[in-house]
Amino acid sequence: MLSRLTRPQAVAVCAVPVVALLATAALAPLPFSVAQPGTTANVLGADKGTQVITVSGAPVRRTSGQLRMVTIVATGPEATVTLGDVVGNWFRSDRAVMPRDAVYPSGDDVKEIEKYNLAQMDESQHNATQAALKYLGLSAGKVKVDLKLADVGGPSAGLLFTLGIIDKLDGDGSGGDLTGGRTIAGTGTIDPSGKVGAVGGVALKTQAARRDGATVFLVPKAECADAQSELPKGLRLVPVTTVKSAVDALVALEKGKGPVPSC
Structure with missing residues (x-):
């Protein structure tokens, strides 16, 4: 025969599965x-x-400034991210919790992801070369x-x-550095026509850029709000939509003349 539980006993008994459930949720991937x-x-x-950009078939100029591409680092597709990890990193300005599909759209297989990312990089480099030579009026042949x-x-x-190809071949168009001797950073995809596309993780990329000495950050215009959300002190945002708009903004900065867009 079962004895009747008092209210405190009942609460204690009920609390056991609740605590177990919470513990399981906290550890579940x-x-x-x-x-x-x-x-x-x-x-x-x-x-x-190894030189990042090597040009043959045309005179190459010496440059003094820097154009820094930036990256983010994310936990791998096979890594276990728990509720504790999400809660612990959610409010950190130097971390971002992102849907895994947004970071690894090609799936969970590490080799397939590496293959996909390398293909994206190859396409990006091909598009960058086409866009730069088209802007300069030079023949790819x-x-x-x-x-x-x-x-x-x-592709980011x-x-x-x-911009690096343009700076090495033409600079600002009048003999000066496109960077004006500054450390410029930025991000954005490019298509062969010179159109700049959005990327992910810009709020983290601005932090990497400032950490490594950049004072100006070129950001796809559509991502201004994201870039402003955790903008480091001393870093100026310049929104761009095309290669031409990026070059025009950098030349205006270098010469101190003309409008420089802002977010």
């Missing part, structure tokens, strides 16, 4: 990735001992551009590759 600011690289210089950047995948360096 969730479909998220945790991202943080990654590395940056000066596309006008060398990366791991006469000018050859080779782009190399180790351990980086995806397209804009910076394009």
Whole structure:
């Protein structure tokens, strides 16, 4: 025969499965990735001992400033992200909790993801070369551009590759550096016509840029609000929509003449 439980006893008994449920939820894997600011690289210089941009078939000018492409680093598709990880990183300005599908749209297989990202990078480099040569009015049949950047995948360096090629071949169009000697960073995809596209993680990328000395950050115009959300002190945002708008803004900054767009 079962004895009747008092109210405190009943509450205690009921609390056991609730606590167990909460503990299980806290440890259960969730479909998220945790991202943080990654590395940056000066596309006008060398990366791991190899020049990022090599041009043949046309005179190449010496540059003094920097054009830094930026990255974010995220937990891998096979990593376990729990409720505790989500809660612990949600309110950190140097972390972002993102849906795993947004970070790894090609699936969960690591080799397939690497293959996909490298293909995206190859396409980005091809588009950057086409966009730069088209902007300069040069023939791809006469000018050859080779782009190399180790351990980086995806399309988000397209804009910076394009500007790097332009700076090496033409600068600001009058003999000066496109950068004006500054450290310029930025992000954005590029298509062969020179149109700049949006990317992810811009709030984290601005932090990586400022950490590595940038004072100006070129951001796809559609992502101004995201870039402003955690903007580091001392970093100026310049929204762009095309290669021409980016070049015009940088020339205006360099010469101190003409309007410079802002978010």
